[in-house]
Amino acid sequence: MTTIATPTATRSRARRYALVVLQVLLAAVYVASGIGKVGLDPTVVAGFAAMGIGPAGTVTIGVLELLGAIGLLIPRLAGLAATAFVALMIGAVVITAATVGVAMVPVPAVVLVLVAVVAWARRHETAALLRDPRRLWSTRRA
Secondary structure, three states, X not given: OOOOOOHHHHHHHHHXXXXXXXXXXXXXXXXXXXXXXXXXXXXXXXXXXXXXXXXXXXXXXXXXXXXXXXXXXXXXXHHHHHHHHHHHHHHHHHHHHHHHOHHHOHHHHHHHHHHHHHHHHOHHHHHHHHHOHHHHOOOOOO
């Protein structure tokens, strides 16, 4: 017996794959960004200093980016990590607009939109995790 994939099933599978690819790409962006911050790259430190953020704040943001990047790659944490990144990127857009100028806002704004897509797509998983945090360590699939 052969099974014929329905257009809806194929589309759903394609969306799932696209979402996973987006999560991996965002994780790569955050790893690259976080390494420069944690390593206190002089260019990064100077940019953050221009925004009024010192080395401690730079490293803190870098650590959050690295942890969030790992979270994006863990299926049960992906939605929660993306939601946290939405908050981080809203702050990045606001601080960039207020200190550096509107010309630099598109960079964090585009990343904000992309993580918002992941957060929205994973919202049901995030809600389930928040309702019952034990799901994180459960061996059953949610």
